[in-house]
Amino acid sequence: MTVKQLRAFVAVAKTRSFTEACAQVHLSQPALSVAIKNLEEALGGQLLARTTRTLALTPEGEAFYPTAQRLLADLDEAFDEMHNRFSLFRGKVAIASMPSFASNQLPLAIKTFRERYPKINMMIHDVIAEDVVDMVRGGRVELGVSFDPGDTEDLVFQPLFDDRFIAVLPQAHPLAGVEVVGWQALLEDDFIILQRPSSVRLLVERILEGEGLSLSPQFETHQLATIGRMVAMGLGVSVVPSLCRGQMNELGAVCCELEAPKITRQVGVITRRRYPLSTAAKELVDVLLTSY
Structure with missing residues (x-):
C-alpha cells in the first residue's frame, strides 16, 4: 500500500x-x-x-x-x-554546559541563536564538566560545552578556545594589587578548591605534583560561585578558570594572572560521534564555533 x-x-x-x-x-x-x-x-x-x-x-x-x-x-x-x-520554524535543542561557561559566555551565543531562530525552544543544563560528558554520551542532550575529555572513541570534541587558570584573592590580600601571582605564594595561604572528582581539582593536583608542589586545601566545595563568595569574605584564596573572571569580580573577589606553573585547558563542543545532530543542534554548534 x-x-x-x-x-x-x-x-x-x-x-x-x-x-x-x-x-x-x-x-x-x-x-x-x-x-x-x-x-x-x-x-x-x-x-x-x-x-x-x-x-x-x-x-x-x-x-x-x-x-x-x-x-x-x-x-x-x-x-x-x-x-x-x-526549516528551523519549529523544534527544540538541549545543551549541557559546565557552569563557568553557562553563566558567562553561553548567554551571548544563545542570544545570537535566538535572534536567528526564534521558534526553536532550548533546554540548558548547567552541570559540572564530568556530567556534561555523561549527558552527551548518554544521549540526554545533543551537545555539550566542557573541557576536552581526551581521546574517546564515541565522542567528537571541537575546540572553541584555550582557557587558562587565574588566581582569586580577597580585595584586602597583600597580593591583590600585583599583575601576576605565583603558585608558591598562593599555597602559603588558606586554600579553597572544588571537591573531587571535579576535573578542575584533578587537573590542578596533577600539574602541581609535576612541579613538586602539594595542595592542602582548608576548604572544599562543589560550586565555583561558593568559592568566589568565600574568597571575597577573606576566608582564603583559590584558582579558577578565567571563564569565571567576571563572576568572581561580581562576587567581590580580585583576579590575577597565575604562573609558575601556568595551567591551561581547551574548552570546546562535545557531540556523539556516530549519531547525527538535528538541524537545530547543527546550527547551534555553528553559532558556538563562530562566536569564540
Missing part, C-alpha cells in the same frame, strides 16, 4: 467521480484505476462498486474510508512538522 494509492482512493471516495478524482490527485484515469486496483489487491478485497452509471463504496470501502483519511492527515501533519524542523 502506497501514499499514492491512498490519495487516489480518498479522492474517489470523496467525489464519487473518477474524473473529479483524477483532477484532484493529478493522475490520468488509467493511472488512477491502476492505483485503486493495486490498493484493493493489497487489502484483499473490493473497495469500490462500479457500474457504467454509478460509483459507490462497498461496505469494506465505507469502513476503510475514514481510516485512509486519518492516515493521510497524520502523514501530512508529519511532513509539515519535519518541514518546519528542517
